[in-house]
Amino acid sequence: MCHPEFRLYLISRSSRPAFSTEVSSITTLVNLRLDEEALAEEIEIETFHRVQPELYMESRKSLMVMMELLRLLENIDGKLIGLVTARQGTDIWEETEVIAELVKSRSEVSETTSSPT
Numbered sequence: 870m871c872h873p874e875f876r877l878y879l880i881s882r883s884s885r886p887a888f889s890t891e892v893s894s895i896t897t898l899v900n901l902r903l904d905e906e907a908l909a910e911e912i913e914i915e916t917f918h919r920v921q922p923e924l925y926m927e928s929r930k931s932l933m934v935m936m937e938l939l940r941l942l943e944n945i946d947g948k949l950i951g952l953v954t955a956r957q958g959t960d961i962w963e964e965t966e967v968i969a970e971l972v973k974s975r976s977e978v979s980e981t982t983s984s985p986t
Contacts, residue, residue: 890936890943945974 879888879896888896918925952970 890940894933894936941974941977945977948974 879886879892886898948970952966
């Protein structure tokens with residue numbers, strides 16, 4: 870898709886920049902803050918990684934599952950808003966298509982949460 874040597878650097882003045890789940894899942898955040906709190910946080914993470922590598926990896930997997938669930942919820946929210954706005958002036962409970970989409974979306978989230986990591 871792109872050259873293996875390609876690098877994109879995003880810079881933010883925020884101490885905790887909020888990137889989308891898609892961007893966060895494929896990037897490495899480099900913390901350039903030089904305050905004591907940031908250094909302590911980085912040391913804790915690195916220590917956790919070295920002392921309990923299995924638990925650290927499990928926490929990373931859990932984080933990835935949570936990010937995927939957030940992405941799914943964002944998609945569901947977009948679908949619902951689109952369906953509801955398209956049905957203005959009608960009784961939403963009589964709209965079987967919308968209810969079917971709700972059930973389908975809920976099952977997608979349930980499948981994701983029940984799948985082994």
